[in-house]
Amino acid sequence: MKLTLEQCTIRPWRLDDAESLVRHANNRKVWLGLRDIFPHPYTIQDAHEFLQRAVTEQPQMKFCIEIGGAAVGGIGVHPGQDVHRYTATLGYWLGENFWGRGITTEAVTAVTDICFKNYPLHRISAEVFANNPASARVLEKAGFAFEGRLKKNVLKDGNFSIRFCTPE
Numbered sequence: 001m002k003l004t005l006e007q008c009t010i011r012p013w014r015l016d017d018a019e020s021l022v023r024h025a026n027n028r029k030v031w032l033g034l035r036d037i038f039p040h041p042y043t044i045q046d047a048h049e050f051l052q053r054a055v056t057e058q059p060q061m062k063f064c065i066e067i068g069g070a071a072v073g074g075i076g077v078h079p080g081q082d083v084h085r086y087t088a089t090l091g092y093w094l095g096e097n098f099w100g101r102g103i104t105t106e107a108v109t110a111v112t113d114i115c116f117k118n119y120p121l122h123r124i125s126a127e128v129f130a131n132n133p134a135s136a137r138v139l140e141k142a143g144f145a146f147e148g149r150l151k152k153n154v155l156k157d158g159n160f161s162i163r164f165c166t167p168e
């Protein structure tokens with residue numbers, strides 16, 4: 001899959017994205033919005049391991065956000081299993097240099113549309129930590145609807161709470 005959007009391109013990860021990936025992923029502000037499986041500090045070894053997994057998984061559901069030829073962020077679709085086999089969750093991040101320009105909103109909107117068109121999904125949802133209003137706003141602008149709050153569901157950087165959003 002390759003999507004050429006107004007401000008960025010969404011494409012599969014490549015093994016040669018490692019250096020650019022580290023440059024943008026090795027940022028505590030990025031890590032704060034994500035699950036702890038996203039490393040911090042983010043080393044070149046972390047990048048090689050992630051890229052090796054991303055390029056071999058089938059179907060490929062983890063994508064790079066490319067701007068100006070560089071890999072500056074990521075967006076991943078995680079298909080559910082068992083009773084959740086018609087649902088998927090979405091995760092995303094963008095290098096701090098590019099925040100506040102509508103780039104993630106553009107990426108999330110396009111990837112959600114493509115997934116609904118190409119897979120038999122009935123629901124795509126995303127989890128946002130309660131202290132991440134920018135991400136909640138991204139989802140709102142991309143057409144997701146707030147569903148509720150799960151209290152004490154997550155411990156991130158010493159703080160509890162998480163909220164869920166999903167499309168209408």
Ligand SMILES: CC(C)(COP(=O)(O)OP(=O)(O)OC[C@H]1O[C@@H](n2cnc3c(N)ncnc32)[C@H](O)[C@@H]1OP(=O)(O)O)[C@@H](O)C(=O)NCCC(=O)NCCS
Nearest residue numbers: 030033092093094099100101102103104105133134135137
């Ligand atoms: C969250 C993140 C993806 C946003 O990316 P982005 O490209 O800057 O997002 P956009 O520019 O598309 O939209 C951001 C919106 O949030 C708003 N916003 C930013 N900071 C905000 C704040 N503190 N309070 C309320 N709204 C805020 C912006 O004004 C913008 O909304 P607007 O267009 O109505 O003005 C990016 O900051 C990031 O990668 N963070 C670290 C990882 C992360 O949190 N990932 C999400 C996991 S759920």
